[in-house]
Amino acid sequence: MKQFLSRFGWRWLIGLSLTIVASLQVLGYLPETATDLIDQADQTIYDTRMRLGPPEFDSRIAIVSIDERSLAEVGRWPWSREVVARMVDRLFDKYKIKALGFDVTFSEPDNTSGYATLTSLAQNELRDVPQLDERLRSLKSALDYDARLARALRGRPVVLGYYLSPNLKKGMLPPPVFTKADLNDYEVDALLAAGYEGNLPELQKAAISGGYFNADFDADGLLRSTPLIMRVGDGYYESLALATARVALGATRVEPVMFQATSINSEEFVRGYGMLEAVKLNTEPHGTLIPVEQFLKARIQYRSPGGAQGGAYRYFSAADILKGKVKPEELEGRIVLVGTTAPGLNDMRATPVKADYPGVEVHANLISSILDNNFKQRPDFVIGFNFIQVLLIGLLLTLALSALSPLWSILVSAMTALAAIGFNSWMYQANNYVLPVATTLLLILGLFIFNVAWGYLFEYRKGRAIVNLFGEYVAPELVAEMAKDPQSYSMEGELRELTILFSDVRGFTTISEGLEPNALREYVNLYLTAMSEDIRGNRGTLDKYIGDAVMAFWGAPISLPNHASLAVKTALQMQDTARRLNEDFVARGWPPLKIGIGLNTGEVRVGDMGSAVRRAYTVMGDPVNLASRLEGITKTYGAGIVVGQATRDAAPEFLYRELDLVRVKGKNEPVPIFEPLGLAEAIDPAARADLERWHDALRMMRSQQWDAAQNAIEKLALAAPLDGLYPLYLERIAYYREHPPGEDWNAVTVFDTK
Template sequence: MRLPDRWSKTLSKYGLRWLLSALVTAIGVAYTLNYWQSDAVVRLDNLLAGERMKLEQPVLDPRIVIVDIDGKALTEFGRFPWSRNVQAQLIRQLTGHYQVKAVGYDISFPEPDTSSGYGVLEKLSARELRDVPQLKDKLQSLKTALDYDGLFASALRGQPVILGFNLSPDQVKGALPAPLFSEADLNGRELLAYNAAGYEANVPVLQQAAAGAGSFSVVTDLDGVVRNAYLIQQVGEHYYPSLAVATSMLYLDALAVKPLLTESVDQLSQSQLDSGGYDALTILLPGRKQRLIPVGEAMSTVVQFRGRGGPAGGAFRYVSAADVLTGRAPQQLLKGTLVLIGTTAPGLVDLRATPVNPEYPGVEIHANIIKSILDQRFKSRHYMAFVLEAGEILLLGLGLGLALATLSPLRSILLGVSVMAASVGLNLYLYRELDLMFNSAMLIIVLLAVFVLNVAWGYFFEVRKGQALVSRFGEYVAPELVAEMAEDPEKYNMDGESRELTVMFVDVRGFTTISEGLTPKQLREYINLYLTAMSEDIRDSHRGTLDKYIGDAVMAFWGAPVAFADHASRGVATALLMQASARRLNTDFLARGWPELKIGIGLNSGLMHVGDMGSSIRRAYTVMGDAVNLASRLEGITKVYGVGIAVGAATRAAAPEFAYRELDLVRVKGKNEPVAIFEPLGLAEQISHAERRELQDWQAALQLLRQQQWPAAQAAIAALQQLAPERYLYQLYQQRIAYYCEHPPGAGWDGVTTFDTK
């Protein structure tokens, strides 16, 4: 079956690009569906997840307070670990004076506390000092006061305090709390949890006195970053809670924690099951209430890090343990709260690398999990997330590939950025509002790859053809014009054409004398400063095309290759600006002891031939024609009339917003037709009333002269000379009138001045 011609042409033009885009998309889908893996993509996903967490502004939770064994506490109460009598005092303050509701220790106490010295004294009384009967009696009376473990146990007994313990692969130390449940309670079902070979728990006397204990072990990924934490861990046949779960249970007055295997829990909603991933935990509360905790692999949860951590992090209030021990902390900050006791003091090795901060307090990891439990909001990954991610990659990858192949570079960029922003925005919305985590690294990689593929293809095989022409213009015109041309290179070519343009010639007055008065090095600096200033005025200020340098002369034009309807106005404005720049340079040159700088500028508008001209050896983009020749003549004529700028009548007519002084009617060499020439003075709206009146009087004097009314013309110009004695133009015309008085031109005189030289 033969395709229609229109379809065939479309496939021929875009088919290969579509195929490559589809191939890139297929690779991304295969990764998402676990057909291949990449550590680099995993690292990028982790990086993006961390940045996503950083975007969420922390909100202080008044329910959770961290009592910090910080530098201040160590200064006031000595180095860590503290004696258990200090810990006993801390607990009495928290539960008695401050009336907190629950306390969780991010610290374990695996060894007996012998810091009181009682054991040493007891040995002395049995050996070296056995003959001192008073010592044994005194020791017996001090036994209770010097039994720091006993003091701490007494403070713990009957109080809502959860101790911490650490899982260990190679040792068994201390006593574990009562387990949450055992394998026997699962009725033969398997619960996949982290199974530790050993543990480092608390001394029995403390564990028996405490309300319970929880593991403060966290999951460290291969890159050393903590992103997940176990909520339930297994030791032997028994299952134990994490510190966060155990402390939350105490705070909520929970009765028990039970595992819920998703495939056997009919009473849970499908959304609750979906959010759990593998299994779920439920915290049973009084009054037949429960709180569901979704968990991932090995009974873990993703830690939702809030803020950057530490006292300045903004998510949790920190109170120094020193202020609690001394009672300086305000009671209202702690009453009824859940307190975690930990440390941020440098050197105590409880700072962890996390996605939001490489030095994140370990105690705050547990605080974040507790907040999620209390709020019933967990960031979790949908069990069908990989399918949804694959579908998104397939849809956006193919759609973007189809569209980009047919769009211009600018529209391709806009579409690519829009699709990328929309996908990132959707990911953030699902994370913030629905607490769902989706990976986005592969999607971004696929979208970027499809975008770069199509843009690069368009550049190398299509746009580059036009840009090759534009790059050639870069040899002749200003870079900013080249940039504009590059947006639509098809509009421009270097073929010769006739066009209405404005051309300028600039020359330095008396350059031979100047060069004789300077050393070669000075002359080079002199001419470089001059040409740089003139070129900047032409190109940067009014976007002229800098044609060439001819010794000390400069040639430029406006209206090609980029067309400007106001090319004459741009030329006149540039000429006025260049004269101002010349005056500024002259002040600097005179201060250096260099010769005076004066320039003459000729400007004319008209039909010119513009294009790439020259020989097979050297070519240039330039202009030619009678209008160009007249501009060159006008530059030379400025010396005759003592003015800095002379423009032709066509330029004056095309730029009426400026005020002009008519100089003469001239017939230049090579042209038979006379032309009026003018000196631009500035924008008409900016000249003063006196200048406007002088122009009117001058125009009237010219009319008298052309009517051969010599005495009246002479008197009118004499009056103008009194107003501006420095103006050479008036002196020139007084000399002409004097000549005409002695040599009358006759009745057929047309008032034109003829120039026989260039």
């Protein structure tokens, strides 16, 4: 216990300290500078996720753009109200749009017709001119452009935009959506404006509604969210996006929805919390609930990088609308927003997806979210969730990393970070929750760096001593195992059940005779490197190279309960690797590569063995010899891999083809041998059926039903002409017909050579 505490105590203490610091940051007890940096990191993650999202085109909304071409053809902005009135008439009469929102304000009277000047003259200098006053009254409907626009707006679903200002009071506000009295005097946190720049009263009264288009930027100057409702005096007013969506949906009211507390003092809780949970539109058949965050804000879900080319929305030039060049079906039944996109009109916003994003498209994105009832939001439980997340991950990693090797520390840290990111992304996509993750990721990174540094500074010398002492003759796998706990490791031999693998290149003598020395060296190096990587990649211990042969085993020095399964998996992988190497070798003009692999499982002696001159960590025993013999007879059966009965029994998740019952040199008892075909679940039904037919044929042959066995094998050979097993057994059947084996025949094939 003392040794344990001396090894882990300080690491746990420092890891716990890092976790506590991260937890204090989540709870807001660290300096604002640190909190601001963490918040900025979370915002960067949020922005990146939005930028990487695919564009989502919304055909329900169209934007009529007062662009540079419109200014060139119609004239400088602001245009005459008569021009705007004609555009409104055109949009509703010809294009049959559903609703219209103006991202502009009509706060000044339009005197471009000269009507006001003529009226002033008629009342002063020209008051004595007969019938002038009467004539002016008859021309009013044609020359009073504000009245002309009011007539175009009246009775149509049009929402006029306006601006809330700190002190200016100009024009007229629409009615508030609700008042302080409607909230039962609850104090609701909302952004407050003292003044406004509204539309002319006759225009605002003619329109069905109005909405402000104020933008509320974050500290870094980017527009990520905007208030859906702001307060002026005792009234609460809706934004342009909310008003336009409400009108398009046919709703007539915006109702506040307070947080529903379940405690005994729920009323005091709601009063103290000072926030609405949502606002509700009285749409049919069910109301539309729109969640809001603090200060009645909603996050803007940008659907595309934006721009006049229309990434998520179709843009139409206002000049084309006025001339009727747009096809009616392109706008019919759609919500239309009119806004300025010409650079000189200064309606561009800095957003997470683009530095110069059209302001009118910001409103379009919000309307899309309202129509879809799909808002990303920072939930009210975010602090509690983040605290638990940081505390849990910090404690688990503190315990785990102190006991893991550097490689496993990297893997566990990376997996933990990926899990945190994955869960965060799932909550974002599936539940629309925007949750913080930066503190967690920084804690994971901090704990990882600390533990790696600790291991390097305090344990490096111990491990290095083991490497220097044993690294030249002990397998690297054993060195890594010993370096973890050098005080308690022993290299003494022990009996243990292992799975042993032998692999050999077929026809290597011919290959070596046909290649130049340098080419042969590269040939062998590429082959041995690839095979070794497969073995090491599946936790095998590479024992030795014997010329072109490879010997490996599983289950020592690290105990592996599934050592047989890992060995079979490795053998199949080595055959796949050999096929890929063969394609490369043939392309180089080298001899083709084909290997045979033998596997056997059994109890062997494993440990430090050798002489006073050279020692190695290796295995010895009868199962080792059998594995070598099985590799040698692979070519007889045309099989790439041959395994013994014990291996087959220990790795039942694979599907095997029985090859024969053999007695190899040095063994008195016959052993069944098998060829693994792959994971049982991955073998298709047709291959399973062929395997059953083969096993039936093998049983018929062993019962000396030569005709039936031959007929079955010939059918199998016809379907798989390259399979070397079927010709072998057809030859045997032919032989046994001429030389009957007798009734006491045990169907054993004897191999007298290695």
